[in-house]
Amino acid sequence: MTYWKHYHIPTSIDEALSLLARYNGQARVVGGGTDLILEMQQGHRPPVEALIDVTRIDRLNRIDEAGGYLVIGAGVTHTQIVNDERMVRHGTCLVESCGVIGGPQVRNVGTLAGNVAHALPAGDGTISLLALGGEVQVASAEGLSWQSMAEIFVGPGRSTIDPTRAMIARLRFQSTGPGEGSAFRRVMRPQGVALPIIGMAARLKVKTGAITSARITIGPAGPTPFVARQTMTFLTGKPATPDMFAAAAEVALAEVHLRASHHRATAEYRAEMIRVQLPKTLARATERAITGQAVPEGVEI
Numbered sequence: 001m002t003y004w005k006h007y008h009i010p011t012s013i014d015e016a017l018s019l020l021a022r023y024n025g026q027a028r029v030v031g032g033g034t035d036l037i038l039e040m041q042q043g044h045r046p047p048v049e050a051l052i053d054v055t056r057i058d059r060l061n062r063i064d065e066a067g068g069y070l071v072i073g074a075g076v077t078h079t080q081i082v083n084d085e086r087m088v089r090h091g092t093c094l095v096e097s098c099g100v101i102g103g104p105q106v107r108n109v110g111t112l113a114g115n116v117a118h119a120l121p122a123g124d125g126t127i128s129l130l131a132l133g134g135e136v137q138v139a140s141a142e143g144l145s146w147q148s149m150a151e152i153f154v155g156p157g158r159s160t161i162d163p164t165r166a167m168i169a170r171l172r173f174q175s176t177g178p179g180e181g182s183a184f185r186r187v188m189r190p191q192g193v194a195l196p197i198i199g200m201a202a203r204l205k206v207k208t209g210a211i212t213s214a215r216i217t218i219g220p221a222g223p224t225p226f227v228a229r230q231t232m233t234f235l236t237g238k239p240a241t242p243d244m245f246a247a248a249a250e251v252a253l254a255e256v257h258l259r260a261s262h263h264r265a266t267a268e269y270r271a272e273m274i275r276v277q278l279p280k281t282l283a284r285a286t287e288r289a290i291t292g293q294a295v296p297e298g299v300e301i
Contacts, residue, residue: 003040006050012057013139013169019052021141025164027052031075031111034102035118054167055111063087069172074113078125079104081112082299090175092294093182093201093285097128099299100186113168116149119159121220122196128184130217130225131201132173140166153224179212180205181288183297185281187273189264196220197265198273202281204240206289211235216248216282218274220264221256230255240286245279252278 010016020027026049030036039045055061060073063084070091072081078098081087087095094112101107101115101124115125116136126149134149138161149171152159161168176182186199198218205213214235216228231252238244253274258267265273288294 001047003037003047004049004051007053008050009053009056013060013144013167016052016054016057016167017139017141017165019050020165020167023049023164026050028163029054029117029167031055031114032077032106032109033114034106034110035114052167060169065175066172068174070175071170071172072112073170074111074168076111076113078102078107078110078112082107082296086175088296089294090177091128091132091173091182092176092288092296093128093131093184093203094125094173095296096184096298097124097186097199097201099296100124100188113171116171117159117161117163117168119153119155119157119224121156121223121225122199123219123225124184124186124196124199126225127199127217127219128182128201129171129173130227131184131203131215132176132182133203133215134171134173136161136168137170137172138166139169144169146172150227155223176203178292179207179289181285181290181294183281183284183288185277185284186298187277195264198270198277200274200278200281202278202285204235204282204285204289206240206286209239211238211240211286216252216278218252218256218278221258221270223257226256228252228255235282240282242279242283245282246275248282249275249278 030051055075061075064071081098112125182203184201187197200218203215214232234251260266
């Protein structure tokens with residue numbers, strides 16, 4: 001079966017948008033294609049007239065620094081993120097999540113922008129980028145605009161970005177600074193296709209032993225990648241101690257929406273993993289904030 005008839009490799013954002021308009025809803029933007037093509041093969045998405053590969057667009061296959069942000073082009077692969085020293089120092093949780101996506105072949109071609117565009121509640125890269133306060137630059141006929149990642153997700157696999165008329169151009173987050181640290185953890189089911197049971201990420205700022213700001217994300221914990229706002233409010237101003245982290249896990253359990261999945265785990269098991277793993281995630285982010293040292297864990301080379 002043919003899943004697409006034409007494959008285009010534009011060299012500018014304008015050219016990519018023109019191609020989308022030409023196919024009038026029958027084309028899709030693709031980076032590595034590791035999710036989209038598999039979904040077509042499995043019958044979860046219909047075939048299309050054309051795929052539009054954005055990985056050759058000038059400057060969209062690189063990581064840049066601008067105004068205190070780390071800016072990630074739509075064509076940047078997970079491997080590029082894992083190997084970038086600026087990302088290791090100032091976006092550690094994102095390196096940890098990108099480093100466990102798929103295998104080396106997937107990470108070498110798969111892109112973070114594709115992870116975000118698919119808007120899956122358990123997307124590893126999406127969870128960490130949300131914890132870092134990520135933003136999305138959307139390119140459309142109206143031009144380029146930055147939008148908060150937390151506001152674009154509307155349901156499983158759905159976002160406010162029309163994939164037939166617009167594309168993600170770049171992603172960005174403010175670099176972690178002195179007294180800040182981040183961490184990511186994932187529990188997964190390794191049998192057959194490796195499916196995340198639960199993943200979580202945290203970005204904390206710590207001063208004189210107290211948490212002055214917190215961002216925490218968990219997934220899957222609802223229909224969209226979940227920002228644990230009540231837990232973040234609870235932790236802010238509290239001492240960075242194991243007892244407080246355990247209490248924060250209970251607050252998180254009260255605000256998440258867990259469900260049983262035949263392919264992943266029961267809701268009860270997921271809840272227990274949050275109870276066990278979230279305090280560890282918070283402790284690791286705190287350690288990095290205090291020491292200024294960030295050595296990513298669990299990253300596969």
